[in-house]
Amino acid sequence: MLVSEPMATSDPASLTDYSPDGVDLTLIRWMLSLTPAQRLEYLEERVNDIITIRELNAGT
Amino acid sequence: MPERKLIATLRALLEGSVEFILVGGLAAVLQGAPVDTFDIDVVHSRDAGNVARLQAVLEALDARFRMQPERRLKPNASHLASAGHLNLSTRYGPLDLLGTIGRDLGYRELLPHSVELDIGEGLRIQVLDLETLIALKEELAGEKDRAVLPILRRTLEEQRKG
Numbered sequence: 001m002l003v004s005e006p007m008a009t010s011d012p013a014s015l016t017d018y019s020p021d022g023v024d025l026t027l028i029r030w031m032l033s034l035t036p037a038q039r040l041e042y043l044e045e046r047v048n049d050i051i052t053i054r055e056l057n058a059g060t
Numbered sequence: 061m062p063e064r065k066l067i068a069t070l071r072a073l074l075e076g077s078v079e080f081i082l083v084g085g086l087a088a089v090l091q092g093a094p095v096d097t098f099d100i101d102v103v104h105s106r107d108a109g110n111v112a113r114l115q116a117v118l119e120a121l122d123a124r125f126r127m128q129p130e131r132r133l134k135p136n137a138s139h140l141a142s143a144g145h146l147n148l149s150t151r152y153g154p155l156d157l158l159g160t161i162g163r164d165l166g167y168r169e170l171l172p173h174s175v176e177l178d179i180g181e182g183l184r185i186q187v188l189d190l191e192t193l194i195a196l197k198e199e200l201a202g203e204k205d206r207a208v209l210p211i212l213r214r215t216l217e218e219q220r221k222g
Contacts, residue, residue, distance in 0.1 A: 023214040024094070032092040032218055036187075037180030043089050044064050047098060 065152040067181060069100050069121070072152075074183055076117035079105035081167060081174045083158065083188045083196075088208070090177055091190050093215040095208055099154035103188075104140070105167040106159055111140045114157075121150035162196045190216045 017025040031039060066086065073080055082090070085097025104114055115137055125133045126147045135146050135157070143159040143166070160166045173192040178184050188196075194212045197205040 019210070019214050021210040021214075023210050025214060025218065027094045028092065028211070028215050028218045031089075031094045032215070034092075036090045036177040039089055039092065040067060040086075040179050041064075043086070043097070044066050046096070047066070 063152075066100060067179065067183070069150065069152045069155055070179065070185055071181070071183055072117050072121055073102070073114075074185065076113050076120075078114045078117055079107075079110045079167060080114075081170050081186045081188055083161060083170075083193065084156070085208075087187045088190070088193060088212055088215070090179065090187055091175075091215065092219060093190070093208075093211050095211055099156055101156045101158060103158045103161055103165075103167050103170055106141050106143075108141075111137050114140055118148070118150070121152060121155070123148045123150045123155065125149075126154065162199055165196075190219065 019025055034042065070082070080102040082100070082102055084099070084101030085095055086100055088095050089097060104110060115135070118135055118140075123135060125131075125135065126149045127133075129149070135148060139146055140157065141159075143164065145159070146157040148155045148157060161170075170188060170192070171186065173189050174186040175189050176184050177187050190212060194209065194216065197209055197212065
């Protein structure tokens, strides 16, 4: 039987980290953990995905 | 696998020996800022030799002005030697060539404020550093620039923490 482990904390707010001006610092740290080449690759994948979705929905 | 159009554009410029500095949203992304961007902004050297090399690359990329697309206007050497901004469309997508940015800052002035980054596939490019990107956006103070400033500032802070 699978028993889910209790999370270390039950407060979701403690699992986020926003700056006072609302910037998601966890996202920045994730980006900084990548190399410039990986950042470019990630951006290109996102851009290609968005273009594909736009093409699929052209005219709507 | 879809074509990697951003890197294809940068590769074309590098292989054409064009001197340029990447600025704008893509420069921010490469330095870790989680912002969305769809075009490539570069400040190019306006030296005669570089203008000639750039023009050859633009010809190969079938570059045209995005304004009045029906006229299919090509950028010429005098456009490329000007301090203005050229909003082009190429076979790999939008490419903006900026003679100067901010207070008449051209390639020579910006070069000391750039960093060289490895973007994969054996390519290394000069990218305007985050500090200067932020300073320029603060100076411009347009709505679009103000919107992205908090992300750039926080990225710089996190970057400095190491």
